[in-house]
Amino acid sequence: MKLDPFYLIVDSADWIERLVPLGVKLVQLRIKDISETELRQQIRRARAVCLAYGCQLIVNDYWRLAIDEGCDFIHLGQEDLVDADLDAIRRADLKLGVSTHDVSELETALGAKPDYVALGPVWPTILKKMKWQPQGIERVSDWKRRIGALPLVAIGGITAERALLVLDEGAASAAVVTDITLNADPEARTRQWLAATAPWRNRQEVPA
């Protein structure tokens, strides 16, 4: 499976309607603390835009809703995995990405047979409080050596400029929130990300 090198993460369908039409091909809907009814509406709107623009939608956390709404890709963290029914997720043919922050979490993640592994925070992030120190760029290549052909997603404090560093170290994709959503001009910043990651987007996969 090939992931787009630019992985946008946003907290509403509004963002998806605004930025996906610019050419984003991989987006995560990461919403916290809203009702199930509202979540369903958000997922439906996000799914409709992604279908129209050929963008892969990944639903964070809510695997049951993702199945119900006909989505095909979810992201789960280690705590989400504890309650998740992996058999049900596989039966529904959902692809799965899993977060990791240390070697023990990587072992747990690999046990879930994920379609990608995420490593973070590579740099400090202002999005949420985290108990892990920044991993640093060396850890990205270390993780890639450990997971072999499985796609690696790097996350945490990534900017359009830093994206090139993680992609060079073997990440298949660089995930981003605030470098875009807190930018004075999110559309322009999205275009910069698309341009910066274009060489990886157009690169052919080399068989392992």
Ligand SMILES: Cc1ncc(COP(=O)(O)OP(=O)(O)O)c(N)n1
């Ligand atoms: C691509 C990607 N990587 C990591 C995360 C974090 O997932 P998690 O640890 O479950 O934390 P929350 O995002 O749910 O707060 C992610 N969402 N996406």
Ligand SMILES: Cc1nc(C(=O)O)sc1CCOP(=O)(O)O
């Ligand atoms: C949601 C999330 N998960 C992380 C992890 O390390 O698992 S870092 C992170 C926040 C990413 O936001 P930004 O691009 O603004 O730093």
Ligand SMILES: [Mg+2]
């Ligand atoms: Mg989660």
